[in-house]
Amino acid sequence: MLNWLQRLGRGALDNFAGLGRASLFLGHTLSGLPSVLAHPRRVIAQLHSIGVLSLVIILVAGLAVGMVLGLQMYNTLVDFGAEASLGPAIALTLVRELGPVVAALLFAGRAGSALTAEIGLMKASEQLSGMEMMAVDPMLRIVAPRFIAGVLALPLLSAIFSAVGVLGGYFVGVGLLGVDDGAFWSQMQSRVDFYDDVLNGVIKSVVFGIIVSWVALFQGYDTVPTTEGVSRSTTRTVVYASLAVLGLDFILTALMFRDV
C-alpha cells in the first residue's frame, strides 16, 4: 500500500516537474523570437522541411476525407431532398472541424515526430552541447526557428486540407452523384461565414500549431540521450500532441460555436 502510494506520489511529482520544464522551455523559446525574426532564412528552411514535405500526406488525406464526406452526406441529404445543401455541409465540416483537427493529427505524426527525433538525436550525439560550447544558444539557433515554422505551417496546411477536401466533395457530389453545380457553390458561398467559420478554423489551427510544435520540440530537447530515449520521446510526441489537439478542439469548439 505504502509502495503504491509512493509510486503515485513520485509519478505526480515527475509529471509536475516535466510540466514546469516544458513551461520554462516555451518561455525560453518565445524569448528567442526577436533573434529568429532577424534571421528569416532559418525559418524558411524549416518551413520547407516541416511544411512543404508534409504536403503530400495533407493533399491525399484532404482529398480522401472530402470524397468520403461527399458520399456520406449525399446519402443522408437526398432522403430529405436537401442534396443542394451538400456544398455548405462539406465546407462547414471541413473548415470548422476536420480541416484543423485532421491536419494537426497528421502534422503531429509526420512533422512532429520528425522534429522530436531530429532534436533528440542532436542531443544524443552531443551536437547541442557542442553548439553551447561554441557560444551558440541551441534554443535560439535550433528550437525557435522550428517553433515559428511549425506555427506558420499548420494553418497553411489546414487551409490546403480544407480546400482539397471541398474539391473532393465536389468531384463526388457534382461529378458522380449529379448534385447541381450552381447550387453546390452558391449555397456554400451564402452559408459559410468568413468570421464565424473560416477565421475560427484558422484560430484553431494556429493553437494546434503552437501545441504540436511545443510538444514535439520539448520532447526532443528533454529526451534521455539514448536510442531508447529518443524512441520513447518520439512516441510520446505523437500521443501527447494528438490528445492535446483533440481535447483543445472540444474546448475551442464549445467557446467558438455555441451561438452559431
Add this chain to the structure above:
Amino acid sequence: MSEMTGSSETLVQVRGLKFSYGRRVIFDGVDMDFLRGKVTTIMGPSGTGKTTMLRMIGGQLRPDSGQVHVDGQSVPELSRRQLFELRKKMGMMFQTGALFTSMSVFDNVAFPVREHTNLPEQLIRDLVLMKLEAVGLRGAHKLMPAELSGGMARRVALARAIALDPLMIMYDEPFTGQDPITVGVIMQLIRKINDTLGLTSIIVSHDVAEVSAISDYIYLISNGKVIGHGAPSQLAASGSGWVTQFMHGQPDGPVPFHYPAPDYATDLLDGAGHE
C-alpha cells in the same frame, strides 16, 4: 576571490570543488591549476568525473561549492550572456566529434565563424581551409560527416574548435577507440597546435602512454579527490600504490580486481541451492 585568479601564469584554476549527482559524490574538494601554454591532462578510471570537470570549466554544470576561474572570471557566477562571451575563448573537442550531421565538413568548421563574426564569405573560405589544412583535411572539405572515419571526424572537430582562435582547448577522450595511426596523428596535432598557436590545452583521458608522451602536467583523480599530480616522469616514478597501479596498468592493487564479496570458499560451500 583567490589570490591566483589574476595570475598571468594560470589560465584555469579550480579550488575546493565539490559536486554530486544525487547521492553520488563526484568531486570532494578538488584543487587544480592549468597553466597557460601548457598541455595538462586529467586522468583517472572511467566514471571518476573527468568529463564532468570539463563541463564545470565550460560552465555547462555548476559546482555544489568551490571555485572555477577561467582567465580571471568565476565561471559559476557568470550570467548566461557573460558565459557565452567566455566560451568564445574556449574550444572543445568532444569524444564523438559532435559534428553537425546535416552540414558538410566545410560548413561545420565555418559554423562558429559565421555565428560570431560578419566576415565576408571569401575570407571565411580562406580561414576554414587554413584550419582544415592544419589538421590535414583540406581535401575533405566537401565531405559530409557520415563519410568520415572516426579519426577524421575528430580532426574536423579539432579544426572547428580552433576556428575562432581560442585561448584554450579542451579534449574529451581524444584517443578512445582509434587505431594506432590515428592516435599518433591526434597526439601530434594536440601538441603541435598547442605550441604553434600558443594555446592552453586540457585533455581528459585514461590512455597513459599517449598522454604521458605529450603532457606537461598530469592530474590523477579517483573517488572525488586528486590522488596524484606532477610531470609524467614524476608520476611514473611515484611511490604511491594507487598512482603506480594506474600508471602501469596493474590489474590488482589499491583498486582491487575483485568486486567486494563474501569469502570465496564459504560462498561456494554454504551457498548451494541459494538463489
